[in-house]
Amino acid sequence: MKVCRSCSAYNRDERTHCVDCGERLGAPLQGEEAQRLEEQLKTKTARLWDGEDPLRITPFDFVVGILSLLAVATGGLLWVFGLVAEGNVVLIISGIILGFFGALECLVPRLMWELEEMRLSLFTHDATPFAGYALLRRIMEGVCLLASVICIALSVFR
Numbered sequence: 001m002k003v004c005r006s007c008s009a010y011n012r013d014e015r016t017h018c019v020d021c022g023e024r025l026g027a028p029l030q031g032e033e034a035q036r037l038e039e040q041l042k043t044k045t046a047r048l049w050d051g052e053d054p055l056r057i058t059p060f061d062f063v064v065g066i067l068s069l070l071a072v073a074t075g076g077l078l079w080v081f082g083l084v085a086e087g088n089v090v091l092i093i094s095g096i097i098l099g100f101f102g103a104l105e106c107l108v109p110r111l112m113w114e115l116e117e118m119r120l121s122l123f124t125h126d127a128t129p130f131a132g133y134a135l136l137r138r139i140m141e142g143v144c145l146l147a148s149v150i151c152i153a154l155s156v157f158r
Contacts, residue, residue, distance in 0.1 A: 001037055002028050010041065054134035055109045064141045065106030068148060071099040075152040088155035095151030102144025105137060 002011040002025045009020040013028040029037060057065075075096040078084055084092045105112050 001034055002026065003037070010037070054137070055113055057107065057109065058138075060138060061106045061109070061141065064138075064145055065103045068099045068103035068106060068141075068145050071145065071148045071152060072096050072103065075099065075148070075155075078152065078156055084155050085158050088158055091151045091155035091158070095148045095155065098144045098151065099148035102141050102148060105144065106141050109137065 002013060002015060003009070004011060004018040004021060004023055004025060006023040007018060007021040009018055011019055011025055015025060017024055028034070075092050079089075079092050079096075
């Protein structure tokens, strides 16, 4: 196995250029280093296969994400067609923003984790999701959806 010096992507021994960035690859890893890397990859693959990855999209995430997108679309249409009660523009905008971020967290959790990882990199070198991250993520998704729906409903009926 070869590891790209430029982007750290893993490549097969027969490759001469990195599959991700196109950089020229050096010699393959040898001995203990190659075995250690193979074991890490097997462990990561097993975690993904067994569904232990806290960043995978579950059916719950998918449903809440679609509902959040529907809330965003509903809020946008209500605003565009002028069905928002007088003086409630802030509520409708809040509902749309909350629904949008809830949908992002549900449907593209890896992107959201990358953003969180950048923030965490300012304070720590080990930015990996902890065991309770998946639960907290799902709670946040539900709260964003609920808050979005409440804001949109209040902006119309208030």
